[in-house]
Amino acid sequence: MKKWLLIVIMLIVVISCGNNKGKSIAEDRISAVENNSTEFEYLIRNNHVYFAGILMEDADAPSFEILNNYYSKDKNYVYYSGEILEGSDPRSFKALEWAYGKDKKSFYSGGMKIEGVDLKTLKILDGGYFKDKKNVYMFYQIIKGADPESFELIPKSGYAKDKNHVYYQQNMISEVKAADFEVLGYALARDKEHVYFAGEKTGADLETVRALSEEYFRDKDSVYYNFGKINYADPNTFEVMKDGERPAKYSKDKEHVYFGWEQTDADAKSFVILGNGYYKDKNFVYYENEKIDGVDAKSFEVLGNGYFRDKNNVYFGKKKLNVLDIKSFRILGNNYAANDKAVYYKENVISGIDMKSFEVMDSKFLKDKNAVYLSGKKLEGIDAASFGYVDEAKSKILVKDKNHEYTLQYYITDFDQIECRLERVDK
Numbered sequence: 001m002k003k004w005l006l007i008v009i010m011l012i013v014v015i016s017c018g019n020n021k022g023k024s025i026a027e028d029r030i031s032a033v034e035n036n037s038t039e040f041e042y043l044i045r046n047n048h049v050y051f052a053g054i055l056m057e058d059a060d061a062p063s064f065e066i067l068n069n070y071y072s073k074d075k076n077y078v079y080y081s082g083e084i085l086e087g088s089d090p091r092s093f094k095a096l097e098w099a100y101g102k103d104k105k106s107f108y109s110g111g112m113k114i115e116g117v118d119l120k121t122l123k124i125l126d127g128g129y130f131k132d133k134k135n136v137y138m139f140y141q142i143i144k145g146a147d148p149e150s151f152e153l154i155p156k157s158g159y160a161k162d163k164n165h166v167y168y169q170q171n172m173i174s175e176v177k178a179a180d181f182e183v184l185g186y187a188l189a190r191d192k193e194h195v196y197f198a199g200e201k202t203g204a205d206l207e208t209v210r211a212l213s214e215e216y217f218r219d220k221d222s223v224y225y226n227f228g229k230i231n232y233a234d235p236n237t238f239e240v241m242k243d244g245e246r247p248a249k250y251s252k253d254k255e256h257v258y259f260g261w262e263q264t265d266a267d268a269k270s271f272v273i274l275g276n277g278y279y280k281d282k283n284f285v286y287y288e289n290e291k292i293d294g295v296d297a298k299s300f301e302v303l304g305n306g307y308f309r310d311k312n313n314v315y316f317g318k319k320k321l322n323v324l325d326i327k328s329f330r331i332l333g334n335n336y337a338a339n340d341k342a343v344y345y346k347e348n349v350i351s352g353i354d355m356k357s358f359e360v361m362d363s364k365f366l367k368d369k370n371a372v373y374l375s376g377k378k379l380e381g382i383d384a385a386s387f388g389y390v391d392e393a394k395s396k397i398l399v400k401d402k403n404h405e406y407t408l409q410y411y412i413t414d415f416d417q418i419e420c421r422l423e424r425v426d427k
Helices: 025-035
Strands: 042-045 046-053 072-073 078-080 101-102 108-109 112-114 129-131 134-138 160-163 164-170 172-173 182-185 186-191 195-197 199-201 215-219 223-225 239-243 246-252 258-260 272-275 278-280 284-287 301-304 307-309 315-316 330-333 337-340 343-345 365-367 373-374 377-379 396-402 405-412 418-425
Touching: 239 272, 301 330, 373 418
Parallel strands: none
Antiparallel strands: 042 046, 072 078, 101 108, 108 112, 129 134, 160 164, 164 172, 182 186, 186 195, 195 199, 215 223, 239 246, 246 258, 272 278, 278 284, 301 307, 307 315, 330 337, 337 343, 365 373, 373 377, 396 405, 405 418
């Protein structure tokens, strides 16, 4: 399989449409996939099976069955993410929770056969754990020393325990007794002698340690970020800042602003979170943890979709745009923006566009009376007047013009960048 197929969240499917007179078995299965929100990873059409836009040459369409987002099967094979699951039995195979599956002989995790699992006593837990009468597993690994009968997860903590020991993910914390172990927050815990974060000892004080968020905690003397102490942070005035409802990457006390465990030069009294990765104090504007040079902090305004402006310029992320008319600059949505003189995709001007007739179709497509644009790039050979979705309510990746039908495909370039393209599908 091509590299881009391995990125699960980017999985899409090629749809090949013909002039069928009746509804096929394949179309019925397509409806089932849609109703179960399987993101169109698999698709059956015109007696062919596709996974993420790639023809599955060995698949038998009449008997093909989509089991979940990961697994499918036909009369001959079981498939995981479009590839044959070697050695599996299609007649007895069943998809289980997440990326687990089993047949009459074997258990599979993420498309890998896990040897030795007792199927009769198999129990799937949360967080990537499962167990049988002999062992406890996390994903593909046996957790050495774990007692299956008493093994259980400690909710919302990252920890698990059995009658004898405590575990963080697949690692036993050998010196800790389960009876003495107390969870204080996500990844934060203590026993009678030590404070632990993500299973590792910290130097925090046993009696006064408190969780501040999933990544920050403090005691009477110090503040910690993950495993590290934040030097000079004042635990009495320290606070984790919020970006909306979520903890932000920044925190502060009465004197300083911190990014993780690093002290920054930002002014604590005037420091505020603006959202979309932007922050400012009375002097400067920051994007993530980097100061944006040349921005006027007083007139700074977040526009959305990665854009902002001050009285002098418009920016996308940290990049300054060559915008002549700042006042008329507006967000169109989906990384598109415009003023009265130009249309932009992210930081780039879309050259040659007709300002009177252009329209943003959705997150990728824009068109004017002359051309269609995908992610800001002009598509050659597409008829703009007739361009649109085949059935937008049913699929957001199948489009057409008067001459052809096309599917929208995502792929990973040689430089590990995610890009998309149209692939022609003959009628």
